[in-house]
Amino acid sequence: MVNPDGVTLQQKGLDAFPEGAKSGLLSMNGGSSDFSRWKANAQGIDINRQYPAEWTGIRYSTQYPMYKNYKGSEPAETAEAQSMIRFTYDADPEIALSYHTSGRVLYWHFHTKPENLERDRKMAATLSGMTGYSLVKPEDYPSGGGFTDWFIAQFGRPGFTAELGPYHEETALPLWTFTDIWAENQTMGLYLASEGYKLSRQRYPIETVENKLQLLESVQLYNRPNESFPTGGETPAGPVVSDARMGDWFRISTWLGTKWVHLDKASYLQGHTEKFVQEIELQDETLLFKRPGAENHEPAGKLTPQKVTAHWNGGMIGS
Known part of the structure; x- marks a missing residue:
């Protein structure tokens, strides 16, 4: 869940928030205490308009924080978007799938490179067949700022945004839709994992050997x-x-x-070798090195003639 504060506000209302935050939240909600339509975070920024993917050209953005559509003062200024960007770089996925509601449509294209077009179109068509969701046609000048917009543009990899469930205006889907949503989507993750594995093997020709x-x-x-x-x-x-x-x-x-x-x-x-301990009497001044095989590097120090205890641990010797 990328927007826990916004979800909490929509589900539980003002009582879930500190007293000092309530007046600001009410103002961003047009004075209404009904937060069922809320889709921004607690600062009134729409996180799905926060990613650096043609951010300056995002359409229909409000000029100030409110319950929806305000893109913020700069891309990736929210902690939520920053966390997702860091997580994506760390995980380095071959494919991204972002779940939204509602409308039963599938977004799959954001300035997709020509060499990737057929690959991504084929995956999108398979997902459409699995779910029954209609594919959104590519636009020459799409309104960006979304997570998968950024993912496709930044990595050149397939990214999909599924709008789950029947269109239900500006609020959360009712629980009765969940059974159908699961039936439509239960095989999607396994399919994309399989496709991601294939793409990974193409990128990295790995030899499986112990x-x-x-x-x-x-x-x-x-x-x-x-x-x-x-x-x-x-x-x-x-x-x-x-x-x-x-x-x-x-x-x-x-x-x-x-x-x-x-x-x-x-x-x-x-290979691994057994551990053992041995007493050694050094007859001459002896150089010390940080690791075996480092004789051509600068010594780490030296030992005077003395008795030492050597600990052999699969190539590691210390005294």
């Missing part, structure tokens, strides 16, 4: 086998099992879920 690896240092995690999609997290040194590979990229299970790591030959060992 590799037991010993990471010699912590490494950056990525959502895709591509350095343009970092997660901001790392996985520590130690043994890992990779279930897929693409060149120097390996897919592993991590605390963030299934992610990719990019490994050069000096950052890992093939």
Whole structure:
């Protein structure tokens, strides 16, 4: 749910909000205490007109915050739109589907590139056949600002907006429509997941093979086998099992879920080895390195002759 504040206001009214916010909400609703038609967020900004997709050309925008259609003072100024944009970059999906109500129509085109037109049209036709929803014809100059408008334009990937249920004017659909909506849409997600998998395999020719690896240092995690999609997290040194590979990229299970790591030959060992501890007496001054195989790099320090305890852990030695 992208607009929890707006949904709460529509369902529960002013009593669900702090006293200091009530007068502003009433003003944005034209003085009416009936919020059943409300579609903006709690600041009176229509989030589905917030995305940077021909934002300046959005039609029928009001000039001030109100219950619908105000696009804001600039694109992506709301926390809700910012969160969706960040989430989309992090998840990096092959296909996006945005559910709205109402009207039983399917939007699928926003300045779609010619090379993607047949691909997206075919998917849209399949979704139309599944749901019975009419396809909205492409426009030369569409009014943008929507999430899938931005997704299609930004990523060049298929994006669909389904208007669920029979048209019901400016309010939420009644509960009696939900059974029909589920019957129409229950296979849509599985179909798009299947199509997304195909597109992913085209983009990334991945070899499915198990590799037991010993990471010699912590490494950056990525959502895709591509350095343009970092997660901001790392996985520590130690043994890992990779279930897929693409060149120097390996897919592993991590605390963030299934992610990719990019490994050069000096950052890992093939296979896992047993741990053991050994006492060593150093006879001479001995250089220290941050990892095995780093003899050609700047030493991290040195040890004087002494007895040390070496801990071998699949390629990791420490004293």
